[in-house]
Amino acid sequence: MSIDKAGTSGASTGQKAAAGVSAVEADAKPSLPAADSREPAQATLPVPLSASLTGRPLLSCYFPLGDPAIALDCLDLYAGEGVDVLEIGMAAPDPFLDGADVRASMARADRTRWRGDLDAVLDRLARLPNPPRTLLMTYVDPAHPGLSDTGLWRGMDSLLAVSRPNDPLAARLEASALSAGTALSAFVALPPSPSALMRARQAGFYVMLQAHDGPTGPRERLDPENSARIASLRTEGVKAPVMLGFGISTGEQARAARDLGADGVVVGSQVLRAALAGPGALRLLLREMRSGLDA
Numbered sequence: 001m002s003i004d005k006a007g008t009s010g011a012s013t014g015q016k017a018a019a020g021v022s023a024v025e026a027d028a029k030p031s032l033p034a035a036d037s038r039e040p041a042q043a044t045l046p047v048p049l050s051a052s053l054t055g056r057p058l059l060s061c062y063f064p065l066g067d068p069a070i071a072l073d074c075l076d077l078y079a080g081e082g083v084d085v086l087e088i089g090m091a092a093p094d095p096f097l098d099g100a101d102v103r104a105s106m107a108r109a110d111r112t113r114w115r116g117d118l119d120a121v122l123d124r125l126a127r128l129p130n131p132p133r134t135l136l137m138t139y140v141d142p143a144h145p146g147l148s149d150t151g152l153w154r155g156m157d158s159l160l161a162v163s164r165p166n167d168p169l170a171a172r173l174e175a176s177a178l179s180a181g182t183a184l185s186a187f188v189a190l191p192p193s194p195s196a197l198m199r200a201r202q203a204g205f206y207v208m209l210q211a212h213d214g215p216t217g218p219r220e221r222l223d224p225e226n227s228a229r230i231a232s233l234r235t236e237g238v239k240a241p242v243m244l245g246f247g248i249s250t251g252e253q254a255r256a257a258r259d260l261g262a263d264g265v266v267v268g269s270q271v272l273r274a275a276l277a278g279p280g281a282l283r284l285l286l287r288e289m290r291s292g293l294d295a
Contacts, residue, residue: 048183049085049133049158049205049241057293058206058241058264059254060085060135061271061286062102066109066117070275072124074282079128081286085206086132087160087266088121090114092139097162099217101269114145114152122155133157135185135205140170147172153180158205160185165195186240188233200233203240207233208266211244211257217269219247222256230261251292258293265293 049058061083064070078086091109095102109117125131136156138144140163146152147169153159159177161184163170174184183204188196190210200207211226212219222244230242244257245266257265267289274285 057254057258057262058084058243059286059289059293060087060206060243060245060264060266061289062087062089062137062266062268063121064089064091064102064105064109064272065121066091066111066113067105069108070105070272072120074275074279075121075124075131076128077279077283077286079125079131081283082290083132083286084264085135085158086121086125087135087137087268088118088156089268090136090138092162093141093143095139096164097139097215099215099269101272102216105272111145118152118155135160136182138162138173140167140173142169144169144173146176150176150180153177153182156182158183158185160187160208162187165193190229192229192232197233197236197238200238200240201236203238206241206243206263207238208243208245209233209262211246211248214246216246218249218273219253222248222253222260224260226257226262227260251288251295254289254292255295265289 059082061078063075063078063086065088075086089102089106091106091111095106098106122134125134134156135158136152137160138146140161153176156177159174159182161170161173161177178184184199184202185205186196186199186203186207188200188207188209190213209226209229212223226244230244233242241263242261243264243266244260244262245268248254248257248265248267249270254265254267270285271282274282
């Protein structure tokens with residue numbers, strides 16, 4: 001099935017906005033032009049994500065919004081152990097791309113409480129001396145709050161919106177995010193489709209490349225063919241950082257992803273498992289991932 005996803009330490013533009021300072025006031029960057037004719041002119045966007053700015057490969061880790069089984073104080077560990085991007089996952093009625101770990105987490109969450117849950121996350125991040133950047137990972141559906149409430153984008157550096165091919169609701173959600181100054185990230189599924197490659201070229205934050213076929217969840221090995229896939233994305237004109245995701249669960253795999261040419265990795269299911277096991281397990285996993293990338 002072809003699937004399209006839309007789409008550094010230091011306090012981000014989004015986090016400053018969440019603390020009461022507008023994105024324009026926080027980072028007075030020039031507006032960027034619309035990526036194509038269907039998008040409105042973009043508001044001022046966050047500083048682009050770049051491994052060159054951090055001086056190290058990028059680590060993006062999943063945090064489930066509103067999952068009562070995952071404590072907010074886990075965010076302190078994300079920041080303390082060198083996570084660059086917090087991938088905030090919003091619950092969805094049909095998380096068709098995800099495996100059992102993320103599905104179970106989303107089932108525990110109550111999306112109707114999204115505003116309070118998101119404010120709690122942003123408030124926690126604002127108290128940290130070196131918080132990660134923020135990315136909202138969300139599936140598109142007719143009842144999605146972002147289709148009617150632009151307040152969803154307050155505090156968000158980027159949007160990674162998951163939809164089935166040619167879903168018009170995805171374009172509406174992305175346009176809403178762009179108008180609020182939230183950059184788009186992109187997902188490239190296997191095999192890459194022309195529409196996915198176009199979105200990757202337009203991405204203003206990062207590109208997530210599917211490292212394996214099938215749903216999310218830990219794998220025993222990383223496919224070496226990802227090297228050619230990453231090189232192909234660069235040949236296609238992709239400028240944003242390319243992150244490998246799906247199945248990456250060890251520091252050794254994170255290091256292998258870097259050696260294959262990735263700018264970093266996205267870790268989801270394994271982070272959830274570690275968080276459920278307790279703060280000690282989460283700390284060890286995040287430290288292992290950071291060390292693997294930096295080795």
